Amino acid sequence: MTTWSQNKVGCILLEKKLAQPFKKGDKRTQKPAWDTEKCTKCALCYLYCPDAAIRMRQDGFYEEDDTYCKGCGICARECWFGAITMTEER
């Protein structure tokens, strides 16, 4: 497990193309949930996520990544179609 003190300055990730080994999203209180009937697969949530925590599923819809979603709620506010709601973390 790599910790934050071993990172490069500027959080540059060069070795792997995904930040999978860094589990950071375990302190959140909310998490987003997608309504697939309203979602148009426009990928605005993917664009606006500061933590790169939203990825595309096999069927083209989007889902959050538990390892680094911090639950900020930007995706829910920026979604044009209201397809994302923030649900309480259990």
Added chain:
Amino acid sequence: MDRFALFVPKLLPREECFLPDAPISCKGCGEALAVRLVYKTLGAAMISMGTWKIPFKPPLADVLGTKKIEPTMPSLLRLPKDSKQVLTICFDNEARTGTEKIEKEFWKKRMPAVAVAEGVSYVATACPGYPFDLIAKVKKACTAPGDAYLHILCPCPVGWAFDASLSVKIGRLAVDSRVFPLYEVAQGVCFLTVTIPQPRPVKEYMRLQGRFAQFSDADCADIQAMVAHEYSLLSASSQQGEQEHGHHDSTHH
């Protein structure tokens, strides 16, 4: 057809070079979003040559004799373009003397104007509230000849005291209220990339943030007048540049 640009988030590169990390960015961090978009545009090969710099240390540390200097986050990214040309990107979260101590001041040092006066050949301002504008400017700064300087406004939920989900909206509101106009100066020719025909009131931008809680309505009116004055100067020089040089190749909306 070269006058049109495509704004589709799906067609952006999938590659992520930014490592999100809890001790470095809070939730809803505007700077993390800006850094992520810049990294995504530049690609891993170019970022690996870049260095992060601390812009300046706290000014009174030497005078007061205090040994304890607050750790400052590096917020200047310098990337070598060619042999001697450098692309400098400033991530500005408007934290003047530590985010917890906020005095009654609104205006900051005009860093893009300083860069233009220094003779940097491509200077632009950007904001993650307008992501495609930011991406286009980063691409143009890479290809433009000579040195380049980018000034990116990054909303900071902790320092500016607003809800974490408003981060992108506040950045957009800063542009829509003409507080932070998006423009570029290429070879001394100014051009407003995002024109705001009907601006939102500056008060709307200020009342969403806790850091401006001590500003009265009269202060807001003063700032509104000053913002209108600054914007009129900028749009006048933009129109002048457009008349002299005519057609622009950059097509932001």
